[in-house]
Amino acid sequence: MNRVLVVDDEPQIVRALVINLKARKYEVDAAADGATALRLAAARHPDVIVLDLGLPDMDGVEVIKGLRGWTRVPILVLSARQTSDEKVEALDAGADDYVTKPFGMDELLARLRAAVRRAEPAGQPDDSVVVETETFTVDLAAKKAHRDGRDVRLTPTEWHLLEVLVRNAGRLVSQKQLLQEVWGPSYGTESNYLRVYMAQLRRKLETDPSHPRHFITEPGMGYRFER
Amino acid sequence: MNRVLVVDDEPQIVRALVINLKARKYEVDAAADGATALRLAAARHPDVIVLDLGLPDMDGVEVIKGLRGWTRVPILVLSARQTSDEKVEALDAGADDYVTKPFGMDELLARLRAAVRRAEPAGQPDDSVVVETETFTVDLAAKKAHRDGRDVRLTPTEWHLLEVLVRNAGRLVSQKQLLQEVWGPSYGTESNYLRVYMAQLRRKLETDPSHPRHFITEPGMGYRFER
DNA sequence: CGCCCTCTTGACGCATCTCTGACGCCGGGC
DNA sequence: GCCCGGCGTCAGAGATGCGTCAAGAGGGCG
Numbered sequence: 001m002n003r004v005l006v007v008d009d010e011p012q013i014v015r016a017l018v019i020n021l022k023a024r025k026y027e028v029d030a031a032a033d034g035a036t037a038l039r040l041a042a043a044r045h046p047d048v049i050v051l052d053l054g055l056p057d058m059d060g061v062e063v064i065k066g067l068r069g070w071t072r073v074p075i076l077v078l079s080a081r082q083t084s085d086e087k088v089e090a091l092d093a094g095a096d097d098y099v100t101k102p103f104g105m106d107e108l109l110a111r112l113r114a115a116v117r118r119a120e121p122a123g124q125p126d127d128s129v130v131v132e133t134e135t136f137t138v139d140l141a142a143k144k145a146h147r148d149g150r151d152v153r154l155t156p157t158e159w160h161l162l163e164v165l166v167r168n169a170g171r172l173v174s175q176k177q178l179l180q181e182v183w184g185p186s187y188g189t190e191s192n193y194l195r196v197y198m199a200q201l202r203r204k205l206e207t208d209p210s211h212p213r214h215f216i217t218e219p220g221m222g223y224r225f226e227r
Numbered sequence: 228m229n230r231v232l233v234v235d236d237e238p239q240i241v242r243a244l245v246i247n248l249k250a251r252k253y254e255v256d257a258a259a260d261g262a263t264a265l266r267l268a269a270a271r272h273p274d275v276i277v278l279d280l281g282l283p284d285m286d287g288v289e290v291i292k293g294l295r296g297w298t299r300v301p302i303l304v305l306s307a308r309q310t311s312d313e314k315v316e317a318l319d320a321g322a323d324d325y326v327t328k329p330f331g332m333d334e335l336l337a338r339l340r341a342a343v344r345r346a347e348p349a350g351q352p353d354d355s356v357v358v359e360t361e362t363f364t365v366d367l368a369a370k371k372a373h374r375d376g377r378d379v380r381l382t383p384t385e386w387h388l389l390e391v392l393v394r395n396a397g398r399l400v401s402q403k404q405l406l407q408e409v410w411g412p413s414y415g416t417e418s419n420y421l422r423v424y425m426a427q428l429r430r431k432l433e434t435d436p437s438h439p440r441h442f443i444t445e446p447g448m449g450y451r452f453e454r
Numbered sequence: 455c456g457c458c459c460t461c462t463t464g465a466c467g468c469a470t471c472t473c474t475g476a477c478g479c480c481g482g483g484c
Numbered sequence: 485g486c487c488c489g490g491c492g493t494c495a496g497a498g499a500t501g502c503g504t505c506a507a508g509a510g511g512g513c514g
Contacts, residue, residue: 072345084331091337096345097324098338110315114323118299118345143399143448155471156447193473195491202492210492219481219490382460419463422502429503437503446470446501 002116003027007037008052020105034058038066048116053079061093068094074115131166133214133227136205138166152204161197165225174222229343230254234264235279247332261285265293269411275343280306288320295321297412301342358393360441360454363432365393379431388424392452401449
C-alpha cells in the first residue's frame with residue numbers, strides 16, 4: 001500500500017486522480033496549493049508526489065525546492081506548459097518526471113509505478129531478517145549464525161536446511177519437503193541425509209544437542225523449528 | 228564524469244546524442260542493436276542508458292528486461308511510438324523514463340540529469356563513505372584505499388570487487404552475485420576469477436593474507452567483508 | 455613500435471564438505 | 485519378552501571447492 005500526495009488546484013483533475021489511484025489501492029492525500037502540499041508532505045510522508053506546477057500561492061519550482069531541502073521522495077510534475085525551458089527547470093530543481101496536460105491516465109500511472117519502484121531500496125542493506133532464541137541468533141539476510149558471542153560456521157547444506165526450518169518457524173516441515181527444498185526435487189526419500197544434517201545443526205546450535213529444544217523431531221513426519 | 232550508453236539504430240540520432248553528451252563531459256558508448264547494447268552494458272557499466280525501442284535485432288522491451296535481470300542502472304527510453312500502451316509496457320518492464328521522438332535535446336539532457344541524480348546514493352547521515360578497519364581504510368567516494376599511512380594501488384577490477392564487498396559489509400555476498408556485479412551478467416560461474424582477485428585484495432590489504440580477518444571465505448557460498 | 459600494467463587461464467596441492475554404510479538406542483506392536 | 489521401524493551417532497571415502505603460482509594475451513601509453 002503506497003501513499004500518494006496529489007497537488008493540483010483544479011478540482012476535477014484532483015478528483016480524477018484520486019478516483020483512479022484509490023481504485024489501484026493507493027492511499028491518497030490531496031492539496032490545492034503549495035503551502036498545503038509542503039505541510040502534507042511533511043506530515044504524511046508520501047511515497048510519491050504528483051505536483052501540478054500552476055498553483056495559486058507559489059511557483060511550482062519553489063515547491064520542488066522546498067521538498068528537496070529535506071526529502072528525496074519522487075516528484076512527478078504535471079503541467080499544462082509544454083515549453084522545454086519549463087521542463088528543464090523543473091527537472092533540474094529536483095523533479096523526477098514531467099508529464100504535460102492533457103495526459104493519459106494509463107501513462108501517468110505507469111510513470112508513477114516507475115517512480116515508486118526505483119525509490120524502493122535496492123537490496124535493502126539494513127533489512128536484517130533476524131530470528132533469535134535464548135541460545136543463538138540467525139540472520140537470514142547476512143547469512144550469519146551467532147551463538148555465545150561468536151559466529152557459527154555453517155556449510156552450504158546446513159544453511160539451506162536451517163533456512164527452510166527458520167522460515168517455517170513454529171510449523172512442522174515434512175521430511176519430503178525439507179529434502180526437496182534442500183537437495184532438489186528428486187530427493188524425496190533419503191531421510192538419512194536429514195538425520196545427518198539435523199545432527200550437525202543441533203551440535204552447532206543447541207545447548208544440549210542430544211536433548212534439542214529448538215530443532216524438534218516429529219517422529220514419522222518431519223521436523224519443526226521452535227524459537 | 229558519468230558514463231552513458233546510447234542505443235539507437237539511426238546513425239544521425241546517435242551522432243547528435245554523442246556530440247551533445249561529450250560536450251557536457253559525459254563518457255559515451257554507443258550501440259546500434261540490442262545484443263551490442265547488452266554486451267556493452269555489461270562490459271562498461273554505464274551510469275545511465277538511453278535506449279531506442281525500435282532496434283533491428285530484438286524488441287526494446289526485451290532489452291529492458293535483459294538489463295533489469297542484473298542491474299538497476301537508469302534506462303531512458305527513446306521512441307517514435309507515442310501510444311500509451313507502448314509507454315506503459317516499457318515503463319512497467321523497468322524503464323525509468325520515456326521520451327517520444329522527435330525530442331528536444333535540452334529536455335532529454337534534463338531528464339538524463341534527473342535520472343543520474345536520483346540514482347546517486349543518498350547522502351544519508353549514517354552511511355559514511357569511508358569504511359575503516361584496524362588495518363586499512365576504504366573511501367568509497369574518493370575511490371581510494373589507505374593502509375599504514377600510504378595509498379594502496381588497486382586495479383579497476385580489484386576496486387570493483389572491493390566496492391561490492393564493502394557496500395555489503397557484514398553480509399555474505401554470493402559468488403554469483405560478485406561475479407555478475409563485477410564481471411557482468413554472463414559470468415555466473417567463473418569462480419576462479421574470484422579466487423585470483425580475492426587473493427590480490429588480501430595480499431594488498433590484509434595484515435596476514437593467508438589468514439584473512441576481513442575478507443572471509445564462506446566455502447561453497449561466497450565471501451564476506453568484516454570490518 | 456615496444457614497454458608495462460592488467461586481465462585471463464591453467465595446473466597443482468590441500469582443506470573441507472557431502473555422501474554412505476554401520477551400529478546402537480528407543481518406542482510401539484505383536 | 486521379542487521384533488521391527490525410525491532415529492541419532494560416528495567415521496571413512498570420494499568429490500568438490502579453495503588458495504596459490506606462473507605464464508600468456510590483450511590493451512593503453514609514451
